[in-house]
């Protein structure tokens with residue numbers, strides 16, 4: 001039996017757009033941390049970014065790969081030409097997850113009052129990550145989200161919301 005969506009249910013595309021806005025802020029914070037290395041770092045911000053990288057990012061990537069991207073692939077017309085870009089974005093998720101957990105570990109140590117073992121290397125990793133991730137979010141905001149708002153049906157949105165809720169249940 002399919003549940004009727006409550007009129008108060010949130011639009012899952014707004015939730016994804018909200019996550020992108022948070023990610024842009026996270027990238028700015030990472031830049032601030034990189035600029036302050038090795039001594040002028042705000043430890044609270046390091047801990048916040050570490051948790052975002054470790055928990056929020058992989059969850060968001062699941063939402064896109066298991067929810068948004070397949071739904072969009074099914075609805076898009078050949079002229080939309082999104083297959084290649086979705087494939088590219090999904091492969092970026094994979095490498096970003098690996099980098100994110102490596103950086104999160106280093107930032108967590110900083111957050112707990114440690115000193116970076118190799119500040120140059122950490123700065124390099126941070127810059128590489130936030131520059132790439134800003135581009136990633138930019139393409140999703142420019143290409144994927146407008147097309148999703150155009151093509152996904154109400155039923156698709158219900159499916160997406162259910163998928164996202166399930167991802168959160170599994171993660172908790």
Ligand SMILES: [Fe+2]
Nearest residue numbers: 064089093140
């Ligand atoms: Fe993504």
Ligand SMILES: [Fe+2]
Nearest residue numbers: 020060064140
């Ligand atoms: Fe995204």
